[in-house]
Amino acid sequence: MRLVLLLLTLCLALPAQAEGFITRLLNQPVPGGVAVLDLGSAASAPSATYQDKPVLVIHEDATRWIAIVGIPLTVAPGPQRIAVQTGDGTQSLSFQVARKHYVEQRITLKNKQQVNPNAANLKRIERELAEQIRAYRTFSPRQPSNLLLDKPVNGPLSSPFGLRRFFNGEERNPHSGLDFAATRGTPIKAPAAGKVILLGDYFFNGKTVFVDHGQGLISMFCHLSQIDVTLGDELPRGGMLGKVGATGRATGPHLHWNISLNDARVDPAIFIGAFQP
Known part of the structure; x- marks a missing residue:
């Protein structure tokens, strides 16, 4: 029973451990904010575009690439997508923009x-x-x-x-x-x-x-x-x-x-x- 509880605790902790410092710092997906998206592992950097403009892509850690996407103030809350280009072709990656009130x-x-x-x-x-x-x-x-x-x-x-x-x-x-x-x-x-x-x-x-x-x-x-x-x-x-x-x-x-x-x-x-x- 103790072993099961320990394994469950470790599993629950994994997402927090997997989220790197840059993601914790910058991921604020609101109009006028920033979305940080996991692009997975690859030998070379993938490229990404949002609203037909190139996006900042860096290593989050030794193996994982992330896209750091600026969200215009004019974007309405709801789903958004970036296009990601890798050696295997182009794929679409979605993220959600939350609401924010500005005074x-x-x-x-x-x-x-x-x-x-x-x-x-x-x-x-x-x-x-x-x-x-x-x-x-x-x-x-x-x-x-x-x-x-x-x-x-x-x-x-x-x-x-x-x-x-x-x-x-x-x-x-x-x-x-x-x-x-x-x-x-x-x-x-x-x-x-x-x-x-x-x-x-x-x-x-x-x-x-x-x-x-x-x-x-x-x-x-x-x-x-x-x-x-x-x-x-x-x-x-x-x-x-x-x-x-x-x-x-x-x-x-x-x-x-x-x-x-x-x-x-x-x-x-x-x-x-x-x-x-």
Whole structure:
């Protein structure tokens, strides 16, 4: 009888033991979240796509591959699928997206152009948006140096990801990143090693830096007072890239940090162990 109970206990414990650290850290399959999917064992890395975009694939342990999938905020709760390509062909792998409620944020801006831009500013915004979308869609073969990311600044979290935002009473796009309260001039460090792929001074984002960490994992930092890197720079983990400011559409000094996976903006709190279900 004792042997039976011991075997039953071991069997019940197996799923928890089989789930690796990265899965436990990142698997938050909600709109604006991340799904971690087991791709099995293979001699070489399989490839995967979600919504026709390539997905980050890494080793969870010595034998098992996993796909780390960014889920756009626009995805409705329910079943989703990725396509997985191996030496044996292509197969479909399903996962379930759960519900998540995001609260509202109401902001008053003195500069009316930052709420309802004129025709000239709209052209500028469209041009800048296209440039940034190209950067978000970068997919380099490099492996990310780490997936438990460092906070880019030492400061409390202020505005969370996913807020439904109303500027002067008018609803605009949800908050696509995580804000840190920090004083002007606070140094900003790279949360993982990466390459600087875009710099700009944009209408909404102000002074901005994009860093490619590898395989579609992209960081964007904006509202900077100062940029301390140049295009093409290779940053080590913890490398300084600029300083906190309030440029662009900002009511005061803070850092806005975006994380993008397979061209989906996802909650950076997931990657620093601060996600709130």
